[in-house]
Amino acid sequence: xxxxxxxxxxxxxxxxxxxxxxxxxxxxxxxxxxxxxxxxxxxxxxxxxxxxxxxxxxxxxxxxxxxxxxxxxxxxxxxxxxxxxxxxxxxxxxxxxxxxxxxxxxxxxxxxxxxxxxxxxxxxxxxxxxxxxxxxxxxxxxxxxxxxxxxxxxxxxxxxxxxxxxxxxxxxxxxxxxxxxxxxxxxxxxxxxxxxxxxxxxxxxxxxxxxxxxxxxxxxxxxxxxxxxxxxxxxxxxxxxxxxxxxxxxxxxxxxxxxxxxxxxxxxxxxxxxxxxxxxxxxxxxxxxxxxxxxxxxxxxxxxxxxxxxxxxxxxxxxxxxxxxxxxxxxxxxxxxxxxxxxxxxxxxxxxxxxxxxxxxxxxxxxxxxxxxxx
Numbered sequence: 001x002x003x004x005x006x007x008x009x010x011x012x013x014x015x016x017x018x019x020x021x022x023x024x025x026x027x028x029x030x031x032x033x034x035x036x037x038x039x040x041x042x043x044x045x046x047x048x049x050x051x052x053x054x055x056x057x058x059x060x061x062x063x064x065x066x067x068x069x070x071x072x073x074x075x076x077x078x079x080x081x082x083x084x085x086x087x088x089x090x091x092x093x094x095x096x097x098x099x100x101x102x103x104x105x106x107x108x109x110x111x112x113x114x115x116x117x118x119x120x121x122x123x124x125x126x127x128x129x130x131x132x133x134x135x136x137x138x139x140x141x142x143x144x145x146x147x148x149x150x151x152x153x154x155x156x157x158x159x160x161x162x163x164x165x166x167x168x169x170x171x172x173x174x175x176x177x178x179x180x181x182x183x184x185x186x187x188x189x190x191x192x193x194x195x196x197x198x199x200x201x202x203x204x205x206x207x208x209x210x211x212x213x214x215x216x217x218x219x220x221x222x223x224x225x226x227x228x229x230x231x232x233x234x235x236x237x238x239x240x241x242x243x244x245x246x247x248x249x250x251x252x253x254x255x256x257x258x259x260x261x262x263x264x265x266x267x268x269x270x271x272x273x274x275x276x277x278x279x280x281x282x283x284x285x286x287x288x289x290x291x292x293x294x295x296x297x298x299x300x301x302x303x304x305x306x307x308x309x310x311x312x313x314x315x316x317x318x319x320x321x322x323x324x325x326x327x328x329x330x331x332x333x334x335x336x337x338x339x340x341x342x343x344x345x346x347x348x349x350x351x352x353x354x355x356x357x358x359x360x361x362x363x364x365x366x367x368x369x370x371x372x373x374x375x
Contacts, residue, residue: 051106053083061105067281109193119194122256125326127351131165131255141350157264161282164258164289171250171314172227173243181321190226195252201325218242231301249314251322
């Protein structure tokens with residue numbers, strides 16, 4: 001065999017190889033062209049109405065939605081609607097139950113008329129704990145299980161998560177400085193939930209109004225005093241235009257947080273990973289709310305002072321009277337409602353154990369504050 005013969009054989013072999021490769025490539029291309037395109041599944045869209053028409057609470061609701069979107073990617077979207085977009089605030093839970101809404105962002109005090117036990121999830125008596133510890137009870141003390149039991153007993157087709165531990169709500173806005181509990185008697189006062197029962201026990205006349213109606217009601221004289229939730233929302237409502245006397249600290253609603261409710265059928269139809277997104281986005285928003293809102297509240301409190309508002313800490317005599325009123329209300333309802341009493345017992349057991357540790361361990365932060373900044 002000569003070198004020439006070897007070369008020609010190699011050329012022939014290369015031609016056969018290239019021809020076969022070309023046919024294979026062409027076949028693959030034809031197969032690719034013939035294969036049907038796979039359409040990407042459309043995202044699941046949940047319609048959620050918030051109890052807020054604007055302001056910082058609607059920002060908080062949007063923050064939760066943003067976390068869901070970031071975690072779920074293109075698989076799940078929440079269409080966030082403002083207050084009254086589909087139904088009135090008082091009808092939101094029923095709308096979620098029926099599937100008219102897929103979800104709602106509000107607080108249990110807005111539907112507690114179905115069961116006064118609802119107020120124990122955020123607007124109940126203070127057993128020496130803050131909203132942070134109440135959420136601890138919800139997650140690790142049996143509170144979530146008791147809430148689910150309550151929903152089942154009411155026949156409600158909903159699944160709820162709780163988040164966003166609110167600082168204690170101010171006692172609110174008055175026509176004059178409150179120096180003693182005796183000044184509270186007879187005042188027409190706005191609040192919501194079980195706090196209404198407590199303040200009635202203290203001798204006040206209570207009116208339950210939506211947030212947007214508080215300032216006009218006080219301006220017109222329909223009410224003498226009012227609370228909503230925090231300095232930022234109060235300033236947005238224009239409360240500084242109808243009163244110059246603002247009292248911080250109170251036990252009427254000292255440990256509230258948000259409830260995010262989903263239609264149970266809709267929630268359970270989602271893949272497990274998307275159910276987890278809705279739950280854990282709630283937990284993530286828990287921290288963000290506290291960090292974000294306490295900063296805003298402190299800034300707006302200073303702005304209120306700059307607008308001529310006198311800010312006071314509520315006298316101990318008023319808060320002591322509130323605790324006594326809570327005792328009366330809790331004992332009365334516990335005697336009427338076995339499940340209410342069951343939830344109270346669970347809360348007390350948790351608070352007694354956890355707050356014993358925290359009270360022994362936590363230093364007096366005000367002592368340190370006064371050391372650096374004065375009282």
